[in-house]
Structure formats: C-alpha cells, structure tokens
Amino acid sequence: MPTFVNLTLLFSVYSCFGWICECIYCSVPAKRWINRGFLNGPFCPVYGFGALLIIGALSPLIPLYPFPLDLVLLFFAAVLLTSALEYLTSVLLEKLFHTSWWDYSQHRFQINGRVCLLNSFLFGIMSVFVLKILHPPIQELLQTFPRTATFPVAGGLFVYFILDGTVTVIGILRMNGKLAQLQQILDEIRERTVALAENNRNTLEQSLDELRDKAQERTSETLLSFHQAVEELRLKADSSRIEGLDHLRESIQELVNDELRQHLRLLRDKQEYMESDSHPMYRRMMNAFPRMRSIQSPESFQRVRQAANAAREKARKLTGKDKEL
Numbered sequence: 001m002p003t004f005v006n007l008t009l010l011f012s013v014y015s016c017f018g019w020i021c022e023c024i025y026c027s028v029p030a031k032r033w034i035n036r037g038f039l040n041g042p043f044c045p046v047y048g049f050g051a052l053l054i055i056g057a058l059s060p061l062i063p064l065y066p067f068p069l070d071l072v073l074l075f076f077a078a079v080l081l082t083s084a085l086e087y088l089t090s091v092l093l094e095k096l097f098h099t100s101w102w103d104y105s106q107h108r109f110q111i112n113g114r115v116c117l118l119n120s121f122l123f124g125i126m127s128v129f130v131l132k133i134l135h136p137p138i139q140e141l142l143q144t145f146p147r148t149a150t151f152p153v154a155g156g157l158f159v160y161f162i163l164d165g166t167v168t169v170i171g172i173l174r175m176n177g178k179l180a181q182l183q184q185i186l187d188e189i190r191e192r193t194v195a196l197a198e199n200n201r202n203t204l205e206q207s208l209d210e211l212r213d214k215a216q217e218r219t220s221e222t223l224l225s226f227h228q229a230v231e232e233l234r235l236k237a238d239s240s241r242i243e244g245l246d247h248l249r250e251s252i253q254e255l256v257n258d259e260l261r262q263h264l265r266l267l268r269d270k271q272e273y274m275e276s277d278s279h280p281m282y283r284r285m286m287n288a289f290p291r292m293r294s295i296q297s298p299e300s301f302q303r304v305r306q307a308a309n310a311a312r313e314k315a316r317k318l319t320g321k322d323k324e325l
Helices: 003-030 045-064 069-097 117-144 147-218 223-239 241-254 258-276 280-288 298-324
Strands: none
Touching: 003 045, 003 117, 003 147, 045 069, 045 117, 069 117, 069 147, 147 280, 147 298, 280 298
C-alpha cells in the first residue's frame, strides 16, 4: 500500500478513535453529549498526529526489549512524546487564533496550564494500548483492502480534512472578528457610561455654582431679605429634604445630553443582539472546550459563552416540558 494512502487511512482511523474517546471522557461527567474536537466532523486531528508519531517513533523499540520492560519503556516514552505534542499544539493554536483552547491550571502537576500529569498518564496508557493491541490488527486489516478501494477513500478523506479544516479556520477567524467588534462595543459603552456620569456631575456642579452666584448677588441686597431667603430655604429643606433632592436630581438629569443617552441605548441593543446571535459552530466549540478563552477579547468571549449557555439551558428546559406533555 502506498505510503500516502496508508498514512491518510491511519490518520483518519486514529483521529476518529480519539474523537470517540474524547466525547465519552467529557460527556459522561457532564451527563450530556459533548461533540469534542477542533474540526466539525467526528475527528480529533491531534490524536491522528499523535498516533502516527508514536507508531513511527516507538514501534522500532518494541522488539528490542523483553516483556514487561518494553511496556515500561513504551509508556514513559509515549508520555514524553504525547505531552510535547499537546504542549506544542496548545502554543500553536494560541499563536494562530489568539485563543486558549484548554487550561489545566487547576490540575496538580501541570505546566503552564497546557499539559498535566493526569492527561499525560492517560495518553501513555492509550499509546501502549495502540502499539501493542490496536495497531497490529488495524494495519493488517488495511493491507487486505484492494488498492482500487483504498486509494479513492484516502483521497476523499484527504480532501475532506482540507475542506473541514478550511471551514473551521474561517469560522474561528470570523468568531474572533465578531468578538473584537463586541469588545469594542463594550469598551465604548463603558466610556459612554463614564461620560454620562461625568456629565451629570458637571451639571450638578454647574447648578451649585449658579446657586452660589445667586447667593453672592443676594449680598448686595438688604441683609434682612437675604436672611429671610436663607431661612425660607432651610425650613423648606428640613420639611421636604427627600422630595427636594429627588426634584433636584430629576432636574439635573433632564439637562443631560439626549444624543449621548440615545447612542448608549443603541450600543446596548447592539451588544444584546451580538451576544445572543451566535453561529452554531461557535456554540459547538464553546461546548466542546469548556475552558476555552479568548486572549484578545476575554470579556466579549465570556459574554457570548454565557448567552450560549443560557440559550442551551432554555432549550433543554423547553424540550423537557415537551416530553412531559
């Protein structure tokens, strides 16, 4: 079997095998289905690359050592190789898409949140299982397929991975663009809110200055009239302090720039729309990677995630009610 065909088929088999393991591993604790993986289809490419790496690098070591020494050496070598691959994959994804896809910071014995001892241990066990048990029959099975069947299948899978990868990358870039736009709106809302509060404060200070100027003008009048006015204001304030403050606050609020407030309302409406209107692929990725976070737009990403979780929870409740009916 040609090398290209063999590698493509093996990559596809182990990518699908990894996807199944990831979905089971994440869905069972969450008690709901989680479609894991970078691609939209039932494949986790990192498992395909990892399987090809350990098969190519460690298979020659199997006949060199007796049992059970070979298992020990294969295990520790696989732990190092798969951990390095996972770490490198995390760095590349973060550099390319400005997004952290997983985070093991809360795990014990982890390195920069990119790899942890628990996952490395599991990868080591899986690697030994693949090398000693799973790979030999799979390789023999693939060798029995006729070339007339394997070549078009491998070619079709190769084209599929290119198309799915392209669609996924474009979707991620669009999501990053939307997050950046939403982050800009959030920052502008924050600035406008501060400006609105500053405007209210300045208006209040201006009103107080006007009152102070009027009080100073009163000094040019008769002292008796001034004392009468002050006494009248004091009595009025003592009798209706709360009503007077509310009236003053309402009067000052009416002087706030109407254009500023209207623009702030438009920004909030746009923010609400962008948070709720998320593409299904965005929601799938957020669901597949619970600890995924945006490096450039963390606040907007968190808001979109919360909106997606709320929509999923609402749909789940509605589905439950439909079942009861």
